[in-house]
Amino acid sequence: MVTKTLTYENGKILEWKWASDHKLIPSPFFTSTFFVDGILIDAGPPAGVNDFKKFIRSLLKDTRIKLCAITHTHEDHCGGAFMLKQEFNIPIYAPKGAIGPLKEDYTYPQYRQITWGEKRRSVQAQELPETITSISETYQFEVFPMPGHASEQIALIEKGQEWVFAADAIQPKYKMLFGASSDIQEDMAIIYSSIKKLYKYTSNMEDLKIFLSGPGVYEGREFIKQKLEEIEDLHKKVHQFYNEESNRYDDEEKILRKVLKRLFKRETAVGRLTDGDLSIMNLIRSLLEWPLNNS
Numbered sequence: 404m405v406t407k408t409l410t411y412e413n414g415k416i417l418e419w420k421w422a423s424d425h426k427l428i429p430s431p432f433f434t435s436t437f438f439v440d441g442i443l444i445d446a447g448p449p450a451g452v453n454d455f456k457k458f459i460r461s462l463l464k465d466t467r468i469k470l471c472a473i474t475h476t477h478e479d480h481c482g483g484a485f486m487l488k489q490e491f492n493i494p495i496y497a498p499k500g501a502i503g504p505l506k507e508d509y510t511y512p513q514y515r516q517i518t519w520g521e522k523r524r525s526v527q528a529q530e531l532p533e534t535i536t537s538i539s540e541t542y543q544f545e546v547f548p549m550p551g552h553a554s555e556q557i558a559l560i561e562k563g564q565e566w567v568f569a570a571d572a573i574q575p576k577y578k579m580l581f582g583a584s585s586d587i588q589e590d591m592a593i594i595y596s597s598i599k600k601l602y603k604y605t606s607n608m609e610d611l612k613i614f615l616s617g618p619g620v621y622e623g624r625e626f627i628k629q630k631l632e633e634i635e636d637l638h639k640k641v642h643q644f645y646n647e648e649s650n651r652y653d654d655e656e657k658i659l660r661k662v663l664k665r666l667f668k669r670e671t672a673v674g675r676l677t678d679g680d681l682s683i684m685n686l687i688r689s690l691l692e693w694p695l696n697n698s
């Protein structure tokens with residue numbers, strides 16, 4: 404495995420990152436846990452539990468941990484939650500829609516087991532309140548729903564500091580989407596609407612910092628604006644290409660393949676390895692289901 408600990412904002416924020424070193428994964432694919440003044444945001448993947456335990460022990464040498472807030476139920480964000488509760492008696496909080504699923508052990512396809520570990524173990528979580536106060540009461544985090552990547556996905560926003568912990572609610576680049584036969588069904592129209600809501604909500608924050616799981620920090624609202632423009636552009640192109648190819652061909656699958664070819668040349672290796680669960684084709688289908696006059 405590969406672990407990294409990074410600090411931001413003069414050490415006020417810690418990021419603990421974990422990635423598998425499995426030989427089938429060409430470059431480390433990280434997930435992140437953040438720690439701010441007694442608040443843990445997310446709990447790492449199942450395969451990272453032992454490394455995460457070491458990180459928690461090192462934290463507990465000079466600080467206390469008030470609670471862990473889970474942003475959504477994907478295994479790379481809540482895999483260590485049972486351990487936090489069992490070993491350290493740390494209360495686990497999660498969005499309302501996550502409480503039921505978190506109560507059950509959970510398995511998922513092999514490509515995700517290779518990336519994150521065999522299965523996610525059950526944990527009893529409490530519902531996140533509207534705001535969370537940090538241990539020294541220095542920070543107040545607002546719980547901000549951002550569905551789309553997962554229906555229960557939330558971000559945590561510290562207005563005074565202008566920090567947004569968005570986990571997977573925003574991707575640094577929109578190329579592939581979960582869908583097909585996966586239990587993760589991402590929806591571009593909903594993702595776009597969540598990002599737009601965040602853009603409006605942060606309108607007076609000039610020094611905004613957006614913390615994403617894996618790629619880390621992005622500075623300024625401009626980043627959010629760029630993501631909105633990127634999605635709008637993809638949305639327009641996919642509909643335009645689809646209409647043009649529909650005039651040439653009748654076969655729906657052929658039309659979609661032509662759209663994909665014009666948009667990104669070819670399906671990704673990940674798209675093939677995951678049997679289409681995480682693929683460009685899902686992105687195209689999701690953009691097509693979203694009517695064009697609606698963005």
Ligand SMILES: [Zn+2]
Pocket residue numbers: 475477552553571
């Ligand atoms: Zn996720």
